[in-house]
Amino acid sequence: MSCSALLEPATLVEASRPFRLTRRPEERVVLLGQLMDMVRPEEVLHFISGSIAARRKALIANHNAHSLYLLRRNPEFAAYYQMADLVEVDSLPLLLWANGTGRRSRRFHRCTYLDWRDPFWNLASEREWRVFYLGGAPGVAEAAKAALIETWPGLTLEVCDGYFDMSAGKTANSAVLSQIKAFAPDVLFVGMGMPRQELWIQQNYDHLPACAILPVGAAFDYEAGVQKAAPRWMGRIGVEWLFRLLHDPRRLFSRYCVEPWFLIAMLIQDAFVAHAERRKTQKMERRRQPATVSPSPGRRAADQRRTLPTV
Numbered sequence: 001m002s003c004s005a006l007l008e009p010a011t012l013v014e015a016s017r018p019f020r021l022t023r024r025p026e027e028r029v030v031l032l033g034q035l036m037d038m039v040r041p042e043e044v045l046h047f048i049s050g051s052i053a054a055r056r057k058a059l060i061a062n063h064n065a066h067s068l069y070l071l072r073r074n075p076e077f078a079a080y081y082q083m084a085d086l087v088e089v090d091s092l093p094l095l096l097w098a099n100g101t102g103r104r105s106r107r108f109h110r111c112t113y114l115d116w117r118d119p120f121w122n123l124a125s126e127r128e129w130r131v132f133y134l135g136g137a138p139g140v141a142e143a144a145k146a147a148l149i150e151t152w153p154g155l156t157l158e159v160c161d162g163y164f165d166m167s168a169g170k171t172a173n174s175a176v177l178s179q180i181k182a183f184a185p186d187v188l189f190v191g192m193g194m195p196r197q198e199l200w201i202q203q204n205y206d207h208l209p210a211c212a213i214l215p216v217g218a219a220f221d222y223e224a225g226v227q228k229a230a231p232r233w234m235g236r237i238g239v240e241w242l243f244r245l246l247h248d249p250r251r252l253f254s255r256y257c258v259e260p261w262f263l264i265a266m267l268i269q270d271a272f273v274a275h276a277e278r279r280k281t282q283k284m285e286r287r288r289q290p291a292t293v294s295p296s297p298g299r300r301a302a303d304q305r306r307t308l309p310t311v
Contacts, residue, residue: 029103032266036063036087038109041116048212052186057210059084064091069259070195077195080202092238101274113219125154132183135162135191136220144223158183162192166200177207191216
């Protein structure tokens with residue numbers, strides 16, 4: 001079964017909601033020591049469209065609990081986020097934490113490939129975007145390509161599996177870069193799992209053409225039917241992780257049941273930072289308020305005498 005059969009019809013309706021074309025400064029926040037953008041799926045697509053129109057290379061990253069765990073242990077992985085032009089949040093628990101600590105966040109700021117999947121492929125077909133997907137096991141990307149073209153016949157889509165030696169200077173890696181350059185994509189999806197996909201982008205960024213670049217994990221595994229996508233309502237209430245854990249416990253047990261405990265120190269530190277920021281903001285607001293001078297006791301008595309009724 002392809003991914004399209006697993007997605008709810010409401011996806012396209014939700015994607016048509018109005019949204020701001022310009023971002024507010026407060027929508028880029030520092031959460032657990034990392035910059036993140038409070039964007040809706042529609043705003044991500046608007047950002048992609050603008051980058052393509054301007055023929056500008058743009059890197060879109062995403063944060064969740066797993067990425068926060070990894071970047072503390074891998075400096076090269078952490079450097080990848082310093083390069084990003086836009087950083088999605090694909091974790092509802094992170095958004096709830098942000099909201100609880102005074103940052104501007106809402107549930108609709110959760111962004112994953114499956115959240116903007118249908119609107120993206122609609123745009124890609126209508127605007128004739130050239131899309132390149134790198135990742136997946138041999139044969140999986142081709143199966144995903146066939147499923148997508150069956151749904152959107154007008155797509156211009158090329159794929160390459162992710163089973164190659166990604167070391168810099170290796171023949172296989174150079175061949176992949178040459179294939180991407182020859183195709184000249186408007187959008188480059190890299191789906192090799194975290195952190196391999198981010199490290200590949202970081203190491204090869206200067207050799208990639210001007211396009212929108214997004215790591216998308218198992219996106220094409222869903223499209224090919226190799227992995228089952230969680231119902232979107234589970235993502236909206238923050239339990240998609242449980243669905244994935246039950247379907248692949250051996251691979252995901254450590255990610256969902258062990259790694260979050262290593263974030264406790266970061267959460268405590270972030271709570272103190274958020275508290276200090278709120279106090280600073282409150283002090284600044286008090287300073288902006290005009291000072292009110294209370295009248296002296298003598299002045300109040302005089303005012304009261306003037307207001308006494310005459311007999």
